[in-house]
Amino acid sequence: MHLPARALRTIRSHGMLSAGGRVLVAISGGADSVALLHILRVLQDRRELTIAGLGHLNHQLRGAEADADEAFCRGLAAAADLAIEVGREDVMAAALREGRSLEDAARVVRYRFLEEAAGRRQADVIAVGHSLDDQAETFLLRLTRGAGSRGLGGIRPRAGRVIRPLLEISRADLRLYLKGHGLEFRDDASNLDVRIPRNRIRKALIPSLEQYAPGIVPVLARQAQIAREDEEYLERIATEVAQSVVLKTERGTELQTAALLELPRAIASRVVRQALELAAPGRFIAFGHIDGVLGLARGDEGAALALPGLVATRVGHAVVCGKPTVGRNWNTLRVPLSIPGEAVLGGWTVEATRADRAGAIRLPPSRGPLAVVAARPLGEPLTVRTRRKGDRFRPLGMGGRGRKLQDFLTDRKVPRRERDSLPLVVDRDDRIVWVAGHSVAEDFRVTAPEEGVILLKVRRLGGLG
CATH class of the missing domain: 3.30.465.60 (Uridine Diphospho-n-acetylenolpyruvylglucosamine Reductase; domain 3)
Structure with a gap:
C-alpha cells in the first residue's frame, strides 16, 4: 500500500479529519515533515482534505542553521503555492523564565504557536509528522522514567486539534518515499547529540534491542497502543466511579x-x-x-x-x-519534589525539571528564583522542607567552606520572620541542594553540563517569585 493510502487509513481509523477538512501542516524542514507535506498534498489532489497553510517556528537555538531551516520552509511553501505562518521564539529564554527543560519549553512554545497559526488560517486540525519510530522511542523513554500505563500510551494519534497521520508509518519507509520522489529536506545536527535522552534511545538502545528482537520498533509501538487502550478503559471506569466518590464543596x-x-x-x-x-x-x-x-x-x-x-x-x-493557607506552620512537613514536578510548602511553590539539552543551558545568577544544579551527585528523590536546628551546607562561591544555615541567612539579611518558612531543596540523604532564592550548595555546582542538570524554580503563592 502506498504511503498516502496508509496515511489516509490512519486518518480515517482514528477519526482525525472529516472529508475536505482544513489542515495546517506543521513543517520543520526535516525529513518527516517534508514527507508529511507531500503526502497531504497528494490527498488534497484526491479531494480528501484541504491544506489551509503551513506553520513553521524558528526556535532560535541553532543560529544560522535555524535561519536556513526557516528559509527552506518558506521555499517549500512558495513552490507549493501555499500560505505559510512563520514564528520566532527564544526558546532558551522561555525555558529559563518558566523553569522548564529545553525540550519541554520547545514543545510548549511550538504547540502554542501552531494553535494560534491554525486559528489565523481557519484550520480544523494541525498535522504533525510523528512516525512509528517516534512512538517506539517515546514508549522506551517513558518506560525508563517509570511511567504507568497513562505515560506508556505514548503519542496519541489525535490530541485536541493535533493529528498525526504518519504515526503508523516507519521512518525508513518515509525516507524511501522521499528518495523515490526526489524530495530534499534539512538535517538537524542536534538529532545526533547523544546527550539528549531521546537520541540515546534512537542511536544506542533501539539498535541494541534489534539484535535480540529484530523488528522491535513496531512491537514497541503496539505495546504503546495496548497501554493507551487499557488506560482509556480504566479512565472511563474511574470517571463513572468518581461521580459518587468526589464532591465539590465550599471546603x-x-x-x-x-x-x-x-x-x-x-x-x-x-x-x-x-x-x-x-x-x-x-x-x-x-x-x-x-x-x-x-x-x-x-x-x-x-x-x-x-x-x-x-x-x-x-x-x-x-x-x-x-488552596494552601500561607499562615499555617509547615515546619513538620516534608514535601516530595518529583522531576518533573512541583511542591507547595507554606507560601511557596518549588518546581523541578530535567534539562535534556544541558549543554545549551545558561547558568542563572546565584541569587534569584531560578537555579541550575548538577544531576549526577543528587540522590533522588528530592524533598522540599523548612530549616531544622543544626542545618549546615557549603554555599556556592565560598571556597568549599561549610556554614551553619542560620549564619548564612543572617549574613544574607533574610528577615527573621521569613527564615522558618523559607523552602530548602534537599536530596535523599537530606543534604541541602538549594536554599531557595539564595544559593546552590557547592556539592551540586554544575561543572559538566553534558552529564545532565536539574532546573529549579521558586515562587511565592499568588506571585511571580
Missing part, C-alpha cells in the same frame, strides 16, 4: 474515604488523580502525590499533605483538597 474538592478505600487500587489511583486535577487544573501530578492522598485516606484526622497548588487534609470521613 474544596472532597474524596469520600470509605468509598475510595473499597475501590481496586487501579481505579482508586485514577479517581484520586481526577480529583487532584479538578482541584488544581494544569498542575503536574506524580505517583507520589497519589500515594500520599491514598495514605491520608487511611490516616488520622487532621493529617495534611502539601501537593502541587493545593493542600490535602484528612477531615472527618473525607480527604479535602483545597
Whole structure:
C-alpha cells in the first residue's frame, strides 16, 4: 500500500479529519515533515482534505542553521503555492523564565504557536509528522522514567486539534518515499547529540534491542497502543466511579474515604488523580502525590499533605483538597519534589525539571528564583522542607567552606520572620541542594553540563517569585 493510502487509513481509523477538512501542516524542514507535506498534498489532489497553510517556528537555538531551516520552509511553501505562518521564539529564554527543560519549553512554545497559526488560517486540525519510530522511542523513554500505563500510551494519534497521520508509518519507509520522489529536506545536527535522552534511545538502545528482537520498533509501538487502550478503559471506569466518590464543596474538592478505600487500587489511583486535577487544573501530578492522598485516606484526622497548588487534609470521613493557607506552620512537613514536578510548602511553590539539552543551558545568577544544579551527585528523590536546628551546607562561591544555615541567612539579611518558612531543596540523604532564592550548595555546582542538570524554580503563592 502506498504511503498516502496508509496515511489516509490512519486518518480515517482514528477519526482525525472529516472529508475536505482544513489542515495546517506543521513543517520543520526535516525529513518527516517534508514527507508529511507531500503526502497531504497528494490527498488534497484526491479531494480528501484541504491544506489551509503551513506553520513553521524558528526556535532560535541553532543560529544560522535555524535561519536556513526557516528559509527552506518558506521555499517549500512558495513552490507549493501555499500560505505559510512563520514564528520566532527564544526558546532558551522561555525555558529559563518558566523553569522548564529545553525540550519541554520547545514543545510548549511550538504547540502554542501552531494553535494560534491554525486559528489565523481557519484550520480544523494541525498535522504533525510523528512516525512509528517516534512512538517506539517515546514508549522506551517513558518506560525508563517509570511511567504507568497513562505515560506508556505514548503519542496519541489525535490530541485536541493535533493529528498525526504518519504515526503508523516507519521512518525508513518515509525516507524511501522521499528518495523515490526526489524530495530534499534539512538535517538537524542536534538529532545526533547523544546527550539528549531521546537520541540515546534512537542511536544506542533501539539498535541494541534489534539484535535480540529484530523488528522491535513496531512491537514497541503496539505495546504503546495496548497501554493507551487499557488506560482509556480504566479512565472511563474511574470517571463513572468518581461521580459518587468526589464532591465539590465550599471546603474544596472532597474524596469520600470509605468509598475510595473499597475501590481496586487501579481505579482508586485514577479517581484520586481526577480529583487532584479538578482541584488544581494544569498542575503536574506524580505517583507520589497519589500515594500520599491514598495514605491520608487511611490516616488520622487532621493529617495534611502539601501537593502541587493545593493542600490535602484528612477531615472527618473525607480527604479535602483545597488552596494552601500561607499562615499555617509547615515546619513538620516534608514535601516530595518529583522531576518533573512541583511542591507547595507554606507560601511557596518549588518546581523541578530535567534539562535534556544541558549543554545549551545558561547558568542563572546565584541569587534569584531560578537555579541550575548538577544531576549526577543528587540522590533522588528530592524533598522540599523548612530549616531544622543544626542545618549546615557549603554555599556556592565560598571556597568549599561549610556554614551553619542560620549564619548564612543572617549574613544574607533574610528577615527573621521569613527564615522558618523559607523552602530548602534537599536530596535523599537530606543534604541541602538549594536554599531557595539564595544559593546552590557547592556539592551540586554544575561543572559538566553534558552529564545532565536539574532546573529549579521558586515562587511565592499568588506571585511571580
